[in-house]
Amino acid sequence: MKVYGDRRSGNCDKVRFALDYLGQPYAWIEVDSVQGGTRTPEFLAKNPLGQVPVIEFSDGRCLAQSNAILRHVANGTQLLPTDQWVSAKIDEWMFWEANNHEFFIAGCISCMTYMGMSKSDRSPMRVERGNQALDIMERHLERADWLVETGFTIADIALIAYTRQAHLGGFDMNLRPRLRAWVDRCEHELGLKSEEEAAATP
Numbered sequence: 001m002k003v004y005g006d007r008r009s010g011n012c013d014k015v016r017f018a019l020d021y022l023g024q025p026y027a028w029i030e031v032d033s034v035q036g037g038t039r040t041p042e043f044l045a046k047n048p049l050g051q052v053p054v055i056e057f058s059d060g061r062c063l064a065q066s067n068a069i070l071r072h073v074a075n076g077t078q079l080l081p082t083d084q085w086v087s088a089k090i091d092e093w094m095f096w097e098a099n100n101h102e103f104f105i106a107g108c109i110s111c112m113t114y115m116g117m118s119k120s121d122r123s124p125m126r127v128e129r130g131n132q133a134l135d136i137m138e139r140h141l142e143r144a145d146w147l148v149e150t151g152f153t154i155a156d157i158a159l160i161a162y163t164r165q166a167h168l169g170g171f172d173m174n175l176r177p178r179l180r181a182w183v184d185r186c187e188h189e190l191g192l193k194s195e196e197e198a199a200a201t202p
């Protein structure tokens with residue numbers, strides 16, 4: 001399997017985290033999504049929407065959309081239990097992530113990192129909705145260790161990608177101790193260095 005991704009992208013992190021966790025082999029093809037790497041005819045032939053991540057199989061089939069890819073690669077593994085109710089609760093979080101979390105949190109991260117804007121330049125609507133999303137997670141995690149009660153799943157992977165970077169978008173994680181503890185748990189489960197540790201490592 002080939003994975004076309006941009007290492008700076010949380011959406012691409014989701015795919016990398018799941019494949020590494022499951023020990024599934026893949027070749028990573030770096031695509032610069034800021035400098036037009038997703039707009040070339042070759043790339044658009046793989047994903048007409050012009051976005052990473054995309055996975056490609058040896059027979060040429062391609063699949064885009066990070067959460068669809070998560071579902072596909074996790075099928076039949078412990079990251080996606082077969083129980084229908086559990087699976088539906090995982091989807092509940094993953095659809096919520098795409099509609100109510102990613103656009104706001106990743107949008108602010110992108111403004112302050114890729115575009116070099118300051119915290120005060122962020123869209124007030126994105127800030128408000130991003131804070132709401134983080135608060136919803138904080139409240140949920142007051143009574144649970146993982147997003148879905150059965151344990152660590154692709155719902156956690158879908159949400160950890162941008163939540164662990166939320167401070168880069170100007171969001172205050174110190175206000176959310178349960179969320180911080182969940183980020184630590186996910187990073188431990190995935191064998192990741194925390195964002196702070198990674199920044200401190202030469």
Ligand SMILES: N[C@@H](CCC(=O)N[C@@H](CS)C(=O)NCC(=O)O)C(=O)O
Binds near residue numbers: 012034052
């Ligand atoms: N909903 C998509 C979003 C993918 C996305 O926004 N990808 C960005 C990088 S994070 C991208 O490729 N942007 C390039 C572009 O839109 O031109 C997913 O979950 O995969």
